Amino acid sequence: MIRELELDWGFVSKYLVKRIGDYIRAAGKDGAIVGLSGGIDSSLVLRLLREATDNVFVLLMPSESTPKEDIEDSKEMLNVVGNPPHEEINIDDVVSTIVSKTGIHDRLIIGNIKARTRMTLLYAYAQKLNYLVVGTGDKSEILLGYFTKYGDGGVDILPIGDLYKSQVRRLSLYLNLPKRIIEKPSSPALWKGQTAEEELGISYEKADEILYYCFEKFMEPEAVSKLTGVDENTVKRIVKLVKMNEHKRRTPEIFKISERTVGSDWRYPRIWG
Ligand SMILES: Nc1ncnc2c1ncn2[C@@H]1O[C@H](COP(=O)(O)OP(=O)(O)OC[C@H]2O[C@@H]([n+]3cccc(C(=O)O)c3)[C@H](O)[C@@H]2O)[C@@H](O)[C@H]1O
Ligand SMILES: Nc1ncnc2c1ncn2[C@@H]1O[C@H](COP(=O)(O)OP(=O)(O)OP(=O)(O)O)[C@@H](O)[C@H]1O
Numbered sequence: 001m002i003r004e005l006e007l008d009w010g011f012v013s014k015y016l017v018k019r020i021g022d023y024i025r026a027a028g029k030d031g032a033i034v035g036l037s038g039g040i041d042s043s044l045v046l047r048l049l050r051e052a053t054d055n056v057f058v059l060l061m062p063s064e065s066t067p068k069e070d071i072e073d074s075k076e077m078l079n080v081v082g083n084p085p086h087e088e089i090n091i092d093d094v095v096s097t098i099v100s101k102t103g104i105h106d107r108l109i110i111g112n113i114k115a116r117t118r119m120t121l122l123y124a125y126a127q128k129l130n131y132l133v134v135g136t137g138d139k140s141e142i143l144l145g146y147f148t149k150y151g152d153g154g155v156d157i158l159p160i161g162d163l164y165k166s167q168v169r170r171l172s173l174y175l176n177l178p179k180r181i182i183e184k185p186s187s188p189a190l191w192k193g194q195t196a197e198e199e200l201g202i203s204y205e206k207a208d209e210i211l212y213y214c215f216e217k218f219m220e221p222e223a224v225s226k227l228t229g230v231d232e233n234t235v236k237r238i239v240k241l242v243k244m245n246e247h248k249r250r251t252p253e254i255f256k257i258s259e260r261t262v263g264s265d266w267r268y269p270r271i272w273g
């Protein structure tokens with residue numbers, strides 16, 4: 001990881017724990033729920049949540065494409081954080097019902113149905129418990145649009161959303177998360193054998209450098225290519241992915257008719273505080 005992305009991980013973890021706790025209290029909620037996949041993002045978020053609140057609920061939602069190692073890693077992670085209340089719900093029957101009612105066979109579309117089924121379950125439990133749904137997206141995934149819109153992207157807060165995947169690994173190392181979880185290749189596991197780096201066509205290590213130089217240092221693709229050793233076309237492809245997926249980072253467009261359109265620049269009148 002490039003030097004510029006190194007942070008004081010002790011400070012970052014304390015800061016995130018405090019922000020999560022403050023947010024839950026300010027929202028008037030009693031706790032937080034998270035989906036645990038056995039991957040690094042949800043493991044790290046669970047670790048932070050356990051310090052932020054006494055009330056954490058964890059959902060394991062495997063499907064036929066979930067590797068058995070991921071289920072083992074999820075259970076190990078539950079142990080590491082002292083076995084908070086949790087439930088395991090296999091989503092295959094729900095997904096099959098949607099597949100049979102729609103006749104859809106495309107693995108990407110079915111994968112996105114899986115992510116949205118998990119979101120539906122998380123919100124059902126959140127409302128039952130008066131908890132918030134805590135998202136696990138990191139800065140790399142958010143910028144690249146590497147998540148399912150209203151699936152794993154459908155959450156209330158994103159505590160690690162300002163950390164690139166390589167920073168997520170560093171923070172997880174600092175917090176002593178299980179080695180196997182830190183070292184395994186990132187995967188949404190939406191279909192068998194899927195890995196994030198293969199689908200994205202680049203390693204997260206390199207993608208993070210490109211994202212940092214392009215979007216935080218505003219450097220041109222040619223200069224970023226020289227600095228990172230990644231060919232210029234790949235740099236341009238990454239920039240294009242970020243642009244193409246802008247819609248996933250925004251609230252849905254409302255077409256303006258009145259003087260007071262409820263858009264992203266909408267503000268409360270002063271008298272309402
Ligand atoms: N310009 C635009 N303005 C407004 N909306 C627009 C739009 N372009 C597309 N859309 C909408 O967005 C939809 C496409 O987005 P979406 O449904 O998300 O689908 P899509 O981006 O095609 O697929 C999700 C991607 O994220 C990956 N993923 C998913 C889940 C988890 C993880 C992970 O890392 O764990 C990764 C997955 O492997 C796949 O590559 C379109 O069908 C359309 O409805
Ligand atoms: N089998 C599952 N059970 C419960 N939640 C899941 C499952 N699969 C995915 N999720 C939820 O969807 C999120 C997005 O998946 P994603 O693969 O990006 O994260 P991860 O597995 O935690 O880390 P990585 O990106 O390194 O694989 C997960 O963090 C988790 O909250």
Ligand SMILES: [Mg+2]
Binds near residue numbers: 040
């Ligand atoms: Mg994963």
